[in-house]
Amino acid sequence: MEIAIIAHDGKKAEMVQFLNEHRDILHHKNINLVSTGTTGDKVSKAGFKVNALLSGPLGGDAQIAARVAEGQCNMVLFFRDPLDRHPHEPDILMLMRLCDVHNVPLATNPATADLLMKSL
Numbered sequence: 001m002e003i004a005i006i007a008h009d010g011k012k013a014e015m016v017q018f019l020n021e022h023r024d025i026l027h028h029k030n031i032n033l034v035s036t037g038t039t040g041d042k043v044s045k046a047g048f049k050v051n052a053l054l055s056g057p058l059g060g061d062a063q064i065a066a067r068v069a070e071g072q073c074n075m076v077l078f079f080r081d082p083l084d085r086h087p088h089e090p091d092i093l094m095l096m097r098l099c100d101v102h103n104v105p106l107a108t109n110p111a112t113a114d115l116l117m118k119s120l
């Protein structure tokens with residue numbers, strides 16, 4: 001299955017920590033990771049194999065939204081920073097909307113993401 005991982009700048013360290021804590025399940029469940037660009041850079045430097053798309057502000061969220069709409073992406077872990085402003089807010093809302101349209105599990109914080117991973 002494919003899981004999308006996305007983290008705003010203030011949450012990237014938490015994403016790397018989260019993946020490290022769930023390294024075994026990612027491996028054993030044969031999960032393919034896809035990500036926005038800068039998140040992907042950080043995660044691959046931490047030793048994870050990830051298909052990094054464009055950076056969020058350049059269309060990465062929109063690319064992941066398209067994968068959700070086309071049935072390629074099965075889960076989205078999106079560690080949003082609610083205390084920061086984002087020029088691509090419309091793309092972020094589109095991604096979350098399409099998760100709801102297509103009933104794709106979406107976690108927007110590590111606590112929920114942990115529960116989703118435990119469900120695999």
Ligand SMILES: O=C(CO)COP(=O)(O)O
Binds near residue numbers: 040
């Ligand atoms: O902006 C983002 C999500 O909205 C994340 O993009 P990056 O992973 O490229 O920083």
